[in-house]
Amino acid sequence: MSYYGYFVAGAIMLTGAVGIARSRNLVHAVVCLSVSQAGTYVLLLSIGYQRHAAAPVFGSTIKPSTKVVDPVVQALCLTDIVVSATVTALLLALSLQIAKHHGTTDPDELSALRG
Amino acid sequence: MTFIVGAALTLVLAAAIAVVASQDPSRQAVTLSVLGVSLTVLFFALQAPDVALSQLAVGTAIVPLMVMLTISKIRGGR
Amino acid sequence: MSRRVRMWMVAIAGAAVAVGMGLAFVDLPSFGGSHHPYRDAAIHGSVAHQTANAVSAVNFDQRGLDTFGEESILFASIIGVSALLRPSKEEQEAGPSQPGRVMEATRILGYAFIPLVLIVGLDVISHGVITPGGGFQGGIILASGIHLLYVAGSYETLGRLRPVRLFEHGEAIGAGAFACLGIAGAATAMGFLANLIPLGSFGQLFSAGTVELLNGAVGIEVGSGVIVLIAKFLDQAILLGPQKS
Numbered sequence: 001m002s003y004y005g006y007f008v009a010g011a012i013m014l015t016g017a018v019g020i021a022r023s024r025n026l027v028h029a030v031v032c033l034s035v036s037q038a039g040t041y042v043l044l045l046s047i048g049y050q051r052h053a054a055a056p057v058f059g060s061t062i063k064p065s066t067k068v069v070d071p072v073v074q075a076l077c078l079t080d081i082v083v084s085a086t087v088t089a090l091l092l093a094l095s096l097q098i099a100k101h102h103g104t105t106d107p108d109e110l111s112a113l114r115g
Numbered sequence: 116m117t118f119i120v121g122a123a124l125t126l127v128l129a130a131a132i133a134v135v136a137s138q139d140p141s142r143q144a145v146t147l148s149v150l151g152v153s154l155t156v157l158f159f160a161l162q163a164p165d166v167a168l169s170q171l172a173v174g175t176a177i178v179p180l181m182v183m184l185t186i187s188k189i190r191g192g193r
Numbered sequence: 194m195s196r197r198v199r200m201w202m203v204a205i206a207g208a209a210v211a212v213g214m215g216l217a218f219v220d221l222p223s224f225g226g227s228h229h230p231y232r233d234a235a236i237h238g239s240v241a242h243q244t245a246n247a248v249s250a251v252n253f254d255q256r257g258l259d260t261f262g263e264e265s266i267l268f269a270s271i272i273g274v275s276a277l278l279r280p281s282k283e284e285q286e287a288g289p290s291q292p293g294r295v296m297e298a299t300r301i302l303g304y305a306f307i308p309l310v311l312i313v314g315l316d317v318i319s320h321g322v323i324t325p326g327g328g329f330q331g332g333i334i335l336a337s338g339i340h341l342l343y344v345a346g347s348y349e350t351l352g353r354l355r356p357v358r359l360f361e362h363g364e365a366i367g368a369g370a371f372a373c374l375g376i377a378g379a380a381t382a383m384g385f386l387a388n389l390i391p392l393g394s395f396g397q398l399f400s401a402g403t404v405e406l407l408n409g410a411v412g413i414e415v416g417s418g419v420i421v422l423i424a425k426f427l428d429q430a431i432l433l434g435p436q437k438s
């Protein structure tokens with residue numbers, strides 16, 4: 001259990017990468033890339049996790065002296081989730097344009113077109 | 116609590132494999148939102164409510180919606 | 194490169210990366226342990242600036258410049274999507290496709306949820322300093338709330354109530370406000386994005402100084418940006434009709 005979080009993070013990242021390589025559709029590849037990115041969120045939050053610690057939001061029940069999990073990795077992760085959604089949108093828009101101009105979204109057929 | 120974290124991690128891994136294994140992109144949009152929900156559960160279990168909130172909105176609604184719209188546009192003509 | 198060669202390359206490179214990650218993970222502090230030096234430093238800084246939500250403190254106070262960089266990526270991607278998804282000449286000539294039928298219950302539920310989701314979104318942005326949430330999350334909730342109008346089945350209403358141009362300006366205003374707050378910090382000789390206004394007291398709505406204002410700026414930018422994004426995709430998929438190849 002002491003390394004399970006890291007293991008899952010690495011496994012998700014590699015799963016996404018294999019998916020991109022096997023992909024026969026650009027939209028499929030973009031979705032696999034976002035799976036790969038999810039691996040980095042799991043890794044970051046696993047590094048910051050501490051057993052039996054509270055969330056890093058102080059209030060009436062959680063005093064600043066309470067043990068909390070690491071807010072630094074959470075901040076990294078939180079902005080990245082939102083920003084990566086817009087980057088995914090950019091990639092989807094690119095695949096849409098490719099589909100419009102070449103009539104296919106299969107990366108293998110696209111390289112065949114180029115000759 | 117440790118048990119919940121372990122179970123959520125396993126759930127996320129299974130959902131990620133399911134997303135990559137579905138070949139049809141329109142089915143992928145559904146499995147992707149399942150992955151979004153399981154990541155949200157994991158982030159809550161890891162005591163990260165801020166991240167979970169952002170993942171819930173992005174991963175279960177916005178990204179799958181954009182994937183669906185792209186697919187319907189690409190498929191439309193065929 | 195043939196598929197076979199590519200799969201072999203992925204297998205070899207993937208195995209190498211897996212071994213590398215394995216070696217690195219073994220040297221990391223164990224999962225769930227109590228050794229977190231960055232946590233201790235960040236919590237100290239957060240409490241010193243009267244910010245109850247330490248994540249917001251890291252994002253908008255201690256790591257403000259990084260967040261500004263992330264925001265610029267967001268801004269640039271949205272401009273890229275807008276440029277790529279401009280309707281072409283042929284598409285402009287094709288009329289909008291007929292809307293499908295929506296169940297009455299879905300329609301009523303959709304309309305009922307809109308004000309609720311909008312209020313939750315505003316609440317999440319404004320309380321980002323003291324409860325989980327902030328500009329990034331609240332902005333996305335606002336953007337998805339407005340698109341419940343589409344679920345409720347009236348694309349025309351959506352077009353009227355969601356003037357995309359206005360939100361394009363909103364995105365720019367949000368990004369500009371973030372930069373101006375940063376420059377204001379630099380102008381008072383405290384440094385770019387320094388926390389310069391009174392800090393208030395711990396756990397109050399208007400505490401944490403500039404964190405609250407930066408939260409608002411990010412909320413406007415992310416909300417407007419995501420609305421523009423979805424609007425562009427919806428236009429492509431629905432208004433401009435299917436692609437004719």
